[in-house]
Amino acid sequence: MSGADWKQVHADDFRVPPHLSLAEMTEELTVMLGDTDPDRRDGTAYPTLATWVERGVYDDLLPGLGDGMVAGLSVGLGEQGTDSVFRRAFSVLVLAECISRDNARPLVLGGKVLQWGDAIATWLLREQDLRGYVPGKGWAHAIAHGADALRVLAASPHLGKPELTVVLDVIADRLLMPGSEPLMHGEPDRLVxxxxxxxxRGSVPMTVLEPWANRIAAGASPYSRARDSDPFLPTSDAQSFLRALYLRLALGSRPPTVRADLMLVLVGLLRETNPSFRTP
Known part of the structure; x- marks a missing residue:
């Protein structure tokens, strides 16, 4: 289909063209997820696939579509500064749409959703391209998109306490990755x-949350680092996350039941990791 044809699909409120093959259109849209033109990638391919998933166009095909997006997570994985990041970063968004559809209406076996969750976690921890906005090509934002996928995954009824604890561990692992470039485009907020x-979900108790927060805080203090290199580079992600989590707990709507207890823990950790704030 030409660009004009896809614009007509948008103009028709994303109605599926009845005279065309859904399989062929899906294949074309999947390839477009990796396009370097933001108008084709996040202006055409992603909103079309997301809308069709949300409206049930793929309900009978959802496992296959999700598996196709999982395959997109491995395209060029390990590369830095190349265009392959777009395919990975936008495949995970469509995969999140598949999970969201199942959250709203059970369509996929629980084991399949857990497979998708494992694929998201594995990819997120192996992703090396941390660019946010790429001049001339638009948003890559792989880590932010991965965080969005974890958010949707955490709402799945197929996840219980063990799986939700793993989601938290993946978040901590990503924040504490050694040698990683600081996340500068709102990714800590998305991880929050x-x-x-x-x-x-109310399934993970403070007996799990407190040591998890302490683990992140252990990597959040630049003042405990040797001064032979910039101590703020390896600690900025964890510090930004702790601050954002505290702010979200303080200001956010629909607070979780652990809000008060977790805020007390965070206050102590922020005091420990920001000693300059305690100086008169």
């Missing part, structure tokens, strides 16, 4: 959104 989705 995923954390909130876990907390709102």
């Amino acid at each position: 959104n995923a954390t909130f989705a876990v907390l709102r």
